[in-house]
Amino acid sequence: MTAVDETRAPSAEVGRDRRRKEDQHLITGRSRFTDNIVLPGMLHVAMVRRPYAHARITGIDASAAQESPGVVAVLTGDDVKDQQGSLPNAWPVTPEQKAPPHPAIAVDRVAFSGEVVAAVVARTAAAARDAAELVDVDYEELDPVVDLKAAAADEKLAHPDLGTNRSALWVFDSAEAGTGGDVEEAIRDAEVLVEREFRQQRLIPAFMEPRSVVVDPTGEQFTMWSATQVPHILRLMLALTLAVPESKIRVIAPDVGGGFGGKLQVTPEEVITFLVARRTGKPCKWTETRSESLLSGHHGRDQWQKLTLAARRDGTVTGLKVELTANMGAYLGLVTSGIPILGAFMFNAIYKFPSYRFECQNVFTNLTWTDAYRGAGRPEATFAIERMMDELATELGRDPIEVREQNWIKHEEFPFTTVAGLEYDSGNYEAATARAKELFGYDELRAEQARRRESGDRVQLGIGVSTFTEMCGLAPSRVLGSLSYGAGGWEHASVRMLPSGKVEVITGSSAHGQGHETAWSQIVADQLGVPFEDVEVLHGDTQISHKGLDTYGSRSLVVGGQAVIKAAQKVIDKARPLAAHVLEANVDDLEFAEGRFTVRGAGEGQEGIGLTDLALAVFAAHDLPDGMEPSLDADATYDPVNFSYPHGTHLCAMEVDTETGQSRMRAYVCVDDVGNVVNPLIVDGQVHGGLVQGIAQALWEEAVYDDQGTLVTGSFVDYTLPTSADTISYVTDRTVTPSTTNDLGAKGVGEAGTIASTPAVVNAVLDAVRQFGVTDIRMPMTPERVWRAIQEGRGSAPTPEAAQPHFEAGEPNQDTPETEGGQA
């Protein structure tokens, strides 16, 4: 638990709670979101979307739209079918993976509600919207595949031409891989066997900035501004999909208003806007409405999880078997198929399972396709295992923390190779848990819980535990290769020394709220010994940052930040011969610290020479060592050697009103170990935001479809994001075991809160109501579900409704379209 990594330069900036450089323009309204961009002669695009889930297109009459005032063009699938290609899936998880073609504009069949069937291009956004209403499409309705389990059984087909709904079956078995024993044997010999099935409901990323694209076809290159997390990947994929030379495309991600995985995609709308700009020769803009976003932006999660945990009577776990059914939705997006597979290595979590088997069946339905959403595969895994550890503790009648501790990897056992084959480099679960218990007042809350139970209080208290780890910092390229991922996991950075002494840092990661400008400035300020204020971080434009793999999977700092360090070190190395030349010293006698080269043994008080002085000297290039190129600038491309493994202990206290089923958070404490921290202010912010997204999965959010495949939660009226009034202030703290695989000793933090919090909350609510015979409640744990579970557990309300899913298809829905929106 040492905080200092001795390989680092003396640290002035790293570790400081610097206020963010990004904020000034955002708090004064000088933002540069894509929808803010206006170009001369710009046209506007409105999409015509299919309202039902599965149908054949039998005819499109666009003549009235075409004649509408201001309309420049109306494009249908027929018009673009020879140019639009098929949207990319970069992760064929098995060689046999099945997938239908994925058109940007549907040509003859639509496979989910919200799919684009035509695009209207007009002089104003209003004219485009007016005309979109006039596009007349005839459909022959087909039977939609909505239910995931029925889909897995191939009862009816989401894509009749495919012949099956089953896209791929992916298996990891520790006995086959040689990383552990045979799980079937462990199950056969189990003294205690816990079998459970959990539902990971479908979620919507719901970034605050709706997606927007501007494409400017004037000039030699096409320039695309997009609200994307992945400008570099987008550029490459556009080139491959549309057969346009990559060098003719420039992608810019300006200010991007959140992503959470939801903007890790190559979207139909990006392709369509590109095509209409090319066709019209004019800059074109498309900006979605929130309803379009909820309907057609990719969704997350959506799995059935079947788990079997074998243990001995003394509580020692002996095996874990995981059988997943994962909903792809109608198509495979950029990494759709790989998302559940990312969980494969995380179900065993921090525990020493001797045997492990993971199977995931990827399945098509006629719903919006799924893809990355904060945590991507790992929250699903952590939820399941943390629920199972509570079930095991309940089965054994023991404290849930005690059972976890009995089975987790002890701090002296690191580095530890898990049954899933990963090598965890560092961690200290005991320390994080001890600190969390102390901050939480664990024993006092347990005592209060007992008192309330005793007195039969209407409001019962529950305490939930979640001890998590995750693999982040995607990812070592060789690992991605072994998983058939379509790209590597390196990151690129450049450091440019300007003659005025300022420093430009170019990073291939693409921030959209994470604070890279600030954090990278801190890192470079330390590395080069320049003031924090003198560092300018540039990113998100493929013409400035020509190379990169963007931002997702808690990778930016541990991969991208490390690339920045490597580039900065190269700058110093390049400057060293010049410094020796200027100081008339031997290169080997030079020392570099605090931005200056000095000569070893030349005594205190020597001036030496500053790196920025050398930058000016290089600019002038009047007197350089023979053969030296007149540049200190340097590039680095860094491929991580391992994932990073942050971990933490989260404790949650929930009060449950047993009369109404309403639950209220009483306290939440999390102690995370994310290794060394560059900026604690930013790290805490990442944790807070992550927590609420995870808590929201437990309590509030679900994308609900009716049995016709229509999204019922199609606006913010029904897709219930929490507000400030629904949440509380959180107690956060950290323990530190530095990562051993990067120079910063840092571990990823972007997804930690989301991954850990969902099971903590669910375990807490269940802990409050288990006394009534409740064993499980599906997420989100709505008041109604909690209330029904209590009624059922007590055996007092065997109503048929109690056994039904939360949403009953076909029932009238309160929020008929007329009621959407605010109130008079």
Place this chain on the structure above:
Amino acid sequence: MTRISVKVDGVTYEDEVEPRTLLVHYLREQLGKTGTVIGCDTSNCGACTVHLDGRSVKSCNVLAVQADGHEVTTVEGLADPVDGTLTPVQEAFRDCHALQCGFCTPGMIMQATDLLRENPRPTEEEVRVGMEGNLCRCTGYHNIVRAVLEAAAQREGQRA
């Protein structure tokens, strides 16, 4: 088209607008006041919050023609126009790291400003309820609430 006269961030504008033009579209598209952003279509998110005659409103839920003869302040009109001095709320948002992606921020700042005008010394609970019409997906609200409380303390300090 209807002719309107609106004072926005201290400047009087006279413009022709379609009656159907929403105030937020007028601000963004006709005046170039893109600091005010659009986050939803059901008036839930509050990202487009501005002040109309000194009170916070959701500018997606007001027609531009309704602003005729009235005064609008957007996030772009808060800081001192001459020296750029930030308001206590803007300062506190930066100081408390109350923004990440920054998309909800204009609305949050405008609503927080209105809240503190109404209630200069709110409790945490009052802040949480007073900001319920503004959604944020990045911060979990923790630091936003802290920032509003800090701005209140700051203003209190200035008065003392």
Place this chain on the structure above:
Amino acid sequence: MIPAQFDYVAPATLEEALTLLSEHGDEAKVLAGGQSLLPVLRMRLNAPGVVVDISGIQELKEITDQGESIRIGAGATYQDVLDSPLVREHLGLLHKAVTEVADPQIRHRGTVCGALAHSDPAGDVGGPVLALDATMEVQSRGVVGPRQVAAADFFVDLFETAVGDGELLTAVTIPKHTGWGSHYEKFVRVSHQWAIIGVAAAVRAEGGTIAEAKVGLTNMGSVPLRATAVEQALVGLAATEEALAEACSLAGEGTDPPSDLNGQADYRRHLAGVLTRRAVLAAAGG
């Protein structure tokens, strides 16, 4: 997000407004605060030919003391109601319910009468207004003086009221309930949501005993409801949880609430009983 085209008129007087409404009939939509109308227009769920903005009519903005009652004009916003000492003193229940409407921004623009005319059963002011025996003033061109409609007759169905084409709801008049205790219990999953259900209770207690009680229910049917059986059963009971429990548990009986994402009908009926007990108890100061 962009409404269909419409014409816009902003009459300066009530007479002008009534003339416009009579000319345009069902082609016209009235805009007071616009907080219900604009979402409908933005989503293109309705495309009126003309929008008649009554917010500039001074005489409609007033909240006045009528002696036995308080009159709230059609132009008075929720914020005007919250700021009104008259409402606070004499109509505590309405005051409490309005604090629960939507969010501050919406309350700065939206109007009580606009919500009543919109008649969304999940709206927060219908139940209280019904419980407090309000009367609606409905005016039309060529008819002298307002038509008075009792709240009980005003709400016809989902989004349907006694206000006909060419007519305008100009005010709601509510008898004073000075000295009554009151409470509005709103049940939601997240705070910016419409009420899953709401219970509005006003109680006149004498020496710890309930002398009179009025209970209105939000979103327990296609229109706001009055729990008359509960009201009657409460009279004479001590204001304690034990004494009230049975009478209040009847609140959901005979109602036909919706079944939707937030709750099936039987759950809503159960909640009605629980929340009525809590609301009445809070109103009675228990």
